Amino acid sequence: MAELNAPADTATTATGERIPTVIVDEAHLIYRVYGAGTGTPASPVAALRRIVSRKPNRPTLREVHAVKGVSFTAYRGEAIGLIGSNGSGKSTLLRAIAGLMPVNRGAIYTQGQPSLLGVNAALLGDLTGERNVVLGCLAMGMTPEQAQKKAPEIVAFSGINERGDFGSLPMRTYSSGMQARLRFSISAAKRHDVLLIDEALATGDTRFRRRSEQRIRQLREDAGTVFLVSHSIGSIRDTCERSIWLESGVIRMDGPTDEVTKAYEDYMASR
Numbered sequence: 001m002a003e004l005n006a007p008a009d010t011a012t013t014a015t016g017e018r019i020p021t022v023i024v025d026e027a028h029l030i031y032r033v034y035g036a037g038t039g040t041p042a043s044p045v046a047a048l049r050r051i052v053s054r055k056p057n058r059p060t061l062r063e064v065h066a067v068k069g070v071s072f073t074a075y076r077g078e079a080i081g082l083i084g085s086n087g088s089g090k091s092t093l094l095r096a097i098a099g100l101m102p103v104n105r106g107a108i109y110t111q112g113q114p115s116l117l118g119v120n121a122a123l124l125g126d127l128t129g130e131r132n133v134v135l136g137c138l139a140m141g142m143t144p145e146q147a148q149k150k151a152p153e154i155v156a157f158s159g160i161n162e163r164g165d166f167g168s169l170p171m172r173t174y175s176s177g178m179q180a181r182l183r184f185s186i187s188a189a190k191r192h193d194v195l196l197i198d199e200a201l202a203t204g205d206t207r208f209r210r211r212s213e214q215r216i217r218q219l220r221e222d223a224g225t226v227f228l229v230s231h232s233i234g235s236i237r238d239t240c241e242r243s244i245w246l247e248s249g250v251i252r253m254d255g256p257t258d259e260v261t262k263a264y265e266d267y268m269a270s271r
């Protein structure tokens with residue numbers, strides 16, 4: 001993963017050109033699964049023969065080619081929806097943009113440090129929500145003073161205290177929706193060059209979803225780039241003006257959200 005050089009805070013250059021933040025160039029992403037079975041159980045005779053001949057059971061290696069030669073450029077100020085049916089490669093692509101997964105072929109270039117906000121982002125279950133907020137802020141590079149100052153605002157945005165004083169309870173007592181809200185609120189408290197959101201909004205209730213959609217719009221106005229993976233076409237339409245539709249690891253369509261989501265819905269209805 002390489003970094004692009006671009007000026008700091010505007011969506012365009014002095015000559016009005018758009019500034020690329022993520023360039024994905026013919027990217028291939030492959031999972032290697034070691035020790036995966038062949039799907040057919042070994043026969044008792046074959047197992048006995050292996051024991052008698054003392055040949056170990058050779059671990060098998062299987063590959064899952066999750067993303068197959070995907071190319072696109074994202075620009076500062078854009079919010080891009082990633083849609084596609086289950087297993088089409090959306091989360092894998094996001095992980096690779098975040099630098100959490102190497103590209104097997106092709107390349108991904110990013111400007112700044114992309115931040116992946118996923119429902120699996122690690123928070124510590126035994127610590128209180130408030131403590132996790134402070135730790136999250138420190139992990140995002142805030143000073144202890146900035147983190148202490150920002151924490152009440154983040155807890156208020158998350159709404160976890162709407163039904164009692166949950167902020168002072170351990171995170172493991174939260175519902176999965178409450179945990180997801182807190183994660184989103186922590187990540188959204190900072191301006192990100194590239195913010196990657198994986199289904200985080202789907203777990204919130206309608207009121208929280210509206211608040212977070214508004215926050216995503218603000219992040220875009222701060223000239224960041226937002227990627228949103230979601231099965232909620234409503235959220236994608238409300239938040240993103242551009243969408244990329246992935247199917248079986250290949251881009252089917254990349255363009256204005258209205259056109260792409262319409263084609264995707266027609267495709268899903270015809271299956």
Ligand SMILES: Nc1ncnc2c1ncn2[C@@H]1O[C@H](COP(=O)(O)OP(=O)(O)OP(=O)(O)O)[C@@H](O)[C@H]1O
Nearest residue numbers: 031033064066084085086087088089090091092093
């Ligand atoms: N850790 C993993 N090891 C092996 N294969 C994986 C792994 N994670 C995902 N895959 C496979 O990679 C492919 C793409 O999965 P991915 O999670 O990126 O899809 P997705 O579009 O995000 O799906 P969903 O909409 O269901 O969340 C699938 O075939 C999946 O089985």
